Amino acid sequence: MRLTRFLLRRTAQGILVVWGVITLVFLLRFITPGSTIDFVAPLDASPELRQRLAEDLGLNKPIYVQYADYIVNLLQLDMGNSLLKGRPASDVIFARLPATLELAIAATIVAILFSIPLGVISATRRHQPVDYGATGFSLIGISTPNFWLGIMLILIVGVNLGWLPTSRRIIGFGPALELLVFEGRTIGIQVWFEHILLPSITLGTYFTALITRLTRNGMLEELGQSYVEVTRAKGLPETLVKYKHVLRNTMIPIITVLGLQMGTLIGGAVITESVFNWPGLGTLIIDAINSRDWPLIQGSLIVIGVGFVVINIVVDALYMYFNPQVTFE
């Protein structure tokens, strides 16, 4: 089948890209000024202790041996021990991953829920107040730095109105759901929702604005195509003309752009986490960089790179679903 073949091919390409990411991440340590051992060893360490530490960490082997070791270990999901926490880096990373995933997914849902209807309404009521409102919103939305938006939300909704908590993640979605299903208590979900609401709006606004803009412009362009007139001429109800035919074709460019913007989503998650003290990969990576925790830095970057590749394969598959003309040959 077309889709299976495409997925196989895309996965193979993805593995190549991930390999490139791993290599770059590995090399990052060698272009960084300062010897790694300086960050690991205590300040008053004797030369012998430094030597021992370097041997333990394999830092005195030739670079290609280190590289080979690194890849072999990675294949066993071993990213080394976090220098800071003394635990395997992979444990630390995967403990933080759900928080970031929850945030990214919540933001995506916020964005899709609001942007596509807004874009469609805006395009079908062109030059009416609702269109100007939507266009203005999307212009401001793509021009606002999300960390500042987050701070403003904290200021207004959290500090001044006192409606919602402004930082931390008390409970994960998984445990909250367990509480609901096994004990019938909604408090978990409620607390989870209250905490994730502001961060997901913060992260989602840029995308809401971007997709609104794309949907509106795409719908307007698509509505001018001849087939729309033909579809009307054969007596199809207007709702079907707009949603089955026009919106479906508008999705094609939207998906392309979304695929290219996935890096923005991940980068935005990093900074949103920092604003809301959200214990995800983003805050982890900033801490790791500040303390030169190499295994953690490399591991997080690789996980993010893999996540990006996976998202892109999904986006491409969606693209293919909406656009039968694509063969990816």
Place this chain on the structure above:
Amino acid sequence: MSDDVILRVSDLSTRFFTTDGQINAVESLSLEIEEGEVFGIVGESGSGKSVTARSLIRLIESPGRITSGTIEYRDADLADDLREDHPGAVDGEFVDLLAIPEKIHRGLRGTSFSMIFQDPESSFNPSLTVGEQIAEAVEVQRRASSNPRSTRARTRSSEYSLRSYAAAAVLPSRGYVSSESKDRAIELLQQVGIPDPEQRVDEYPHEYSGGMLQRAMVAQALAGEPDVLVADEPTTALDVTIQAQVLDILRDLQEETGMTILLITHNLGVIARMCDRVGVMYAGEIVERGSLGDIFDRPTHPYTQGLLGSIPDLDAAGGRLQPIGGNVPSLLDAEMGDRCYFADRCPKAMEECLEKPAEYPAEGTDDHAAQCYLADHPYEASQALPEDYFEESEPP
């Protein structure tokens, strides 16, 4: 004229309100089309033919608007149905299509009228299969005619709605086009001569050739078994041999079903091959009308004469019009004035032509008429306008 009239257009004007000014694309147009005939409208591009076609099925979009006139369609059942709620729209067996609500009109599209468009490549949605798009048209009609609530159920066809589409998106097994409509789509594809219709029905437009797509469009237009088919330049985008095949299919289907065809083209060869009666269009007006013989053998309007003089061989389907000297008017209201619009290009323009000419009967059948002073008066060289008359008097 006779009782067989199925479509009676009177005083139809369609205008576009653009930033450059008002464009009178169709100007007080009147014509009658008889049931079961092929009526041709011929003219250069920019003469308002396509806008006329779209006006007939009310597909004029902003900034355009039908500003006056009536389009009366003869359908006794429909008239009975609407008499109570929309008395103003009903006149005997005729219903004024411009006076009924959009919702009712939409129910007539596809089932009472349908349309074939000029460019087959851009007339299909590229991301749905050809079969599904034809099946949609079948479905519109099927659901309309199976609705028992109304004798004229086809005015209430909105049952094929977003809801059923959404339901189908959730439950893939409940396709929004039924297996019956898909079978019918295959049948229609076969009817228009597409090989392997069972396989072709599931292919996408980009997998079809231009000629096949145009046939598929004919199939789609016929899916609702319309009474009137409006064909706007149905063969212009095709090469000559394919043109002939598509025209043959149209002709055969017309003879088979007895439907009425309004054929719009700039190609006199197509007119000669297909039509019973012809209207010649210039600058938004019908300047001469008559039977095929009237127009070809006894052209009266100098414009018609010019058109005919410009093709070497009437039997060549590909014979395109050589432009007559000068340009088609811009149709901008501000530049139109109140004269014969052809006068500036007319080799026989006289002083009388600076006033709007009436329509005069012309030699030939009863139908033959021309909107030209010369149809009723002899040409007098002494009153001829100087050749550079319009160059001087009109703004650059």
Place this chain on the structure above:
Amino acid sequence: MNWQRVWRSLRAEFGRSPMAKLGVVLILAVFLMAIFAPFLATTNPKAQDLSRANEPPVGFTDTTEDTRLVDGERQTVTVTTRGTLEYPLGTNQLGQDMYSRLLYGARTSLLVGLLGTAIAALAGVSVGIVAGYYGGRVDDGLMRFADVMLAFPALVLAIALIGLLGPQPVDIPDPFVAAGLVSDMPETTVLPVTVTLVVALVNWVWFARVARGEALSVREKNYVKASRSLGASDWRLMLKHVLPNSLTPILVLATVQVAVIILLESALSFLGFSGTTLSWGFDISQGRDLLATSWWISTMPGLAIVVTVIGINLVGDWLRDALDPDIEGESGGGMG
């Protein structure tokens, strides 16, 4: 490339679109602010006056409760501070003038935005043209590398590189101060070199993609084929035919990229990676812990960013509508 036609369509679109006019006005304002900051500033933006810390903007009053020792007894006093014209946008916790800091912050944003875009464009266009023009293996190699670059979210890569390399700030002398036209203003403007290079490094890919697409299509044009068969050198052909044809879409892309890079710079400054303290993002981060008492410290620089980026995006829309280039990916790198 017909420059006259480009100019005409730019003018026509400008006349038609009130939004384009607004964008140009906003951008001009920000540029003038940045260039003439030493003249417009009322106080040295780095000068601290702890006795005037956390004063509200003019027109606002701020009420805080303070515990003081009065005659050996502890008393709670309500202190009301009224904003004054001396500090029109208030002061931060160090008593620095927010208004003057805003002006100097514009310098950092525009400097990094323009320079970063220029470097990204230069690198990206070179790579893209070479890849598109030669095609084949060169193209494959360069574009796969671009894919790997794209797989790193820009902000994450930037944080990693700056965090590891350090900000490497370079002081650029302020010409107005050097010429003795103003005194009591900072003598230098800080250019955070790593930030500039890194934002260019993470954004060159967009230019490479656009330039490659243009080069691919120009390469197939007959006049280029003809020149090649007449023995014109590759470099000559690229400079003469490919580059001018790529300029319109690159211009539009560059405009949008300036906005993207300004947002990126502010995010990096916010996280403390920039190497200069005269930056909008840095000021926002300073006000973050004082939201409950001094809202203006974070609010004002944020508004400055929004206004600047809106201006650039409006100009980008104007260029796009007027020149209508076909750019994949809409606004390029986005804000992360």
